[in-house]
Amino acid sequence: MASSRLAQGALNVLGNAYKRDSFTNLPPSITSKLNANLYDIPSHPIYLLRTLIQSHFSRFNAHTASSMGFSPIVTPHDNFDVLAFPKNHPGRATSDSYYLNEAHMLRTHTSVHQVPLFSKPDTDRYLFSADVYRRDEIDASHYPVFHQMEGGCVWDLDKKDALKDAAAEVEEMERALALENIIIEDIPHLSLTNPKQDTHDPAHATLMARHLKLSLNGLILKLFGEGAKNGGEPLRVRWIEAYFPFTSPSFEVEVFFRGKWLEILGSGVVQQSILDTSNVPSKMGWAFGLGLERIAMVLFSIPDIRLFWSQDPRFLAQFEAGSMNTTFKPYSKYPSSIKDVSFWVPKGEVIHENDFCDTIRDVAGDFVEDVKQIDNFVHPKTGQTSLCFRVNYRSMDRSLTNAETNAYQEQVKSQLKDKFGVEVR
Ligand code: FA5
Numbered sequence: 001m002a003s004s005r006l007a008q009g010a011l012n013v014l015g016n017a018y019k020r021d022s023f024t025n026l027p028p029s030i031t032s033k034l035n036a037n038l039y040d041i042p043s044h045p046i047y048l049l050r051t052l053i054q055s056h057f058s059r060f061n062a063h064t065a066s067s068m069g070f071s072p073i074v075t076p077h078d079n080f081d082v083l084a085f086p087k088n089h090p091g092r093a094t095s096d097s098y099y100l101n102e103a104h105m106l107r108t109h110t111s112v113h114q115v116p117l118f119s120k121p122d123t124d125r126y127l128f129s130a131d132v133y134r135r136d137e138i139d140a141s142h143y144p145v146f147h148q149m150e151g152g153c154v155w156d157l158d159k160k161d162a163l164k165d166a167a168a169e170v171e172e173m174e175r176a177l178a179l180e181n182i183i184i185e186d187i188p189h190l191s192l193t194n195p196k197q198d199t200h201d202p203a204h205a206t207l208m209a210r211h212l213k214l215s216l217n218g219l220i221l222k223l224f225g226e227g228a229k230n231g232g233e234p235l236r237v238r239w240i241e242a243y244f245p246f247t248s249p250s251f252e253v254e255v256f257f258r259g260k261w262l263e264i265l266g267s268g269v270v271q272q273s274i275l276d277t278s279n280v281p282s283k284m285g286w287a288f289g290l291g292l293e294r295i296a297m298v299l300f301s302i303p304d305i306r307l308f309w310s311q312d313p314r315f316l317a318q319f320e321a322g323s324m325n326t327t328f329k330p331y332s333k334y335p336s337s338i339k340d341v342s343f344w345v346p347k348g349e350v351i352h353e354n355d356f357c358d359t360i361r362d363v364a365g366d367f368v369e370d371v372k373q374i375d376n377f378v379h380p381k382t383g384q385t386s387l388c389f390r391v392n393y394r395s396m397d398r399s400l401t402n403a404e405t406n407a408y409q410e411q412v413k414s415q416l417k418d419k420f421g422v423e424v425r
C-alpha cells in the first residue's frame with residue numbers, strides 16, 4: 001500500500017484523533033474542506049438549488065448534515081454494509097474512497113444516513129443534503145468533494161388508508177403531468193432484470209415505483225422545464241434500469257438539456273432490510289439521490305466544478321439569494337500551463353491515477369484544472385512500470401507565473417518520491 005510511507009502518528013480530524021493504518025489516505029487538501037457547509041451559504045448556487053428543490057417538495061421535511069449534526073466521518077459498516085454493498089464492491093477500495101483508517105471513512109453518498117432518517121418518528125418524507133467525498137480523476141466535472149440530496153418517502157402499511165392515499169396522489173400527479181409539455185421515455189415499473197423484492201406484493205411495488213417516477217418527473221419539470229412551459233421544445237426525460245444494492249427495483253434518470261443527455265439521479269424502492277433496521281418494518285417506500293453540482297452547473301451554466309469552491313466575488317456576486325435566473329458569465333480565462341511528469345514505480349507498488357491526483361491537489365490545490373495519464377508501460381527487462389501524467393495548471397482567478405507552476409511541479413516530484421518511492425525520469 002502506497003500510504004505506508006506516510007508519516008506515522010495519529011491523524012487529527014474534526015477534533016478527534018484517528019490511529020493511522022494501511023487504509024489511511026485522507027490528504028490535507030480534503031481535510032481542509034470538511035467544514036465548508038456550502039449548502040448553508042444563502043447566495044451560493046448549491047444553497048439556491050437545494051432550497052428550490054425543498055420548496056418544490058413542500059410535504060417533505062428538509063434537513064442538512066449541519067441541521068442534523070451528522071458528521072461526514074462514518075464507518076464502512078454504515079456507508080456500505082448496512083446498505084447491502086457486496087464485500088467486493090469497487091467503491092470500498094482505498095483507490096475510490098477516503099479512509100481515516102480501516103474503521104473510519106468519509107461518506108461517499110447521502111444514503112449512508114438513510115437509517116437514522118427513516119428511524120425518525122415524525123417523518124415519512126424527508127430531504128437530506130450533505131457534502132460527500134470520492135477519490136476521483138481531475139477535470140471540469142469531477143471534484144473529490146461534491147453535494148448530494150437524498151429524498152425518502154414511505155407509507156405505513158399498517159395504517160388503514162396508506163396505500164389508498166398513495167394511489168390518489170399517483171392519479172393526481174398523472175393528471176397534472178399529462179397537461180405539461182413533457183415527453184417521458186418510460187420503462188416497466190418491474191421486470192425480470194429489475195425485480196420487486198421477495199417480501200413485496202407486486203401491486204404495492206408497482207404503486208411505489210409509479211409514485212417515485214411521477215414525483216421525480218414533476219421535480220425535473222420544475223428544474224428544467226422553463227422553455228417547455230413557454231411553448232418551446234418539449235422537455236425530454238428518460239428512465240433507465242439501474243442497480244443499487246439498497247433498492248429494488250432501481251432506476252436512473254436522464255434529462256435532455258442543451259443537446260445532451262445528462263444523468264441526474266439514482267433511485268428505487270427501498271430494500272425492506274433497511275426499513276427493518278430503521279425499526280419501521282411495517283413501512284414501505286422509495287428513495288432517490290441526486291448530484292447538486294451536476295444540476296447547478298447545467299442550470300446556471302457554470303463551466304468548471306472548481307468554481308463552487310471559489311471565494312472570488314466575481315463568482316459569488318453573480319448569484320442572488322432567492323433567484324434561479326443567473327446565467328453565469330465567465331470572467332476571462334487565464335492562460336494554462338501544461339507540464340508532464342514521468343516516473344518509474346517501484347516493483348510491487350501500485351500507484352492509482354487517484355493517488356497521483358490527490359498528491360497534485362495537495363501541492364497545487366484548485367490551480368490544477370485537469371490531469372490525464374498519457375503513458376503506462378512495463379520495461380521488458382526490469383519489469384518496472386513507467387507512468388506519465390500530463391497536468392494542466394490554470395487558476396480561475398488570475399494568471400499563474402511560470403516560476404509558480406515550475407515550483408509546483410518540483411514539489412509534486414519530491415512528494416511522489418517521499419510517498420511512493422518513485423524514481424522520476
Ligand atoms: C448514489 O450515490 C446513490 N446513493 C443514489 C441513490 C440514493 C440510489 C437512494 C437509490 C436510492 P450515484 O453514485 O449514481 O448513486 O450518484 C448519484 C448522483 O450523484 C449521480 O446521478 C450524479 O448526479 C451525482 N454524482 C455522482 N458522482 C459524481 C461526481 N463525481 N461529481 C458530481 N456529481 C456526481
Ligand code: MG
Pocket residue numbers: 252266
Ligand atoms: Mg450513477
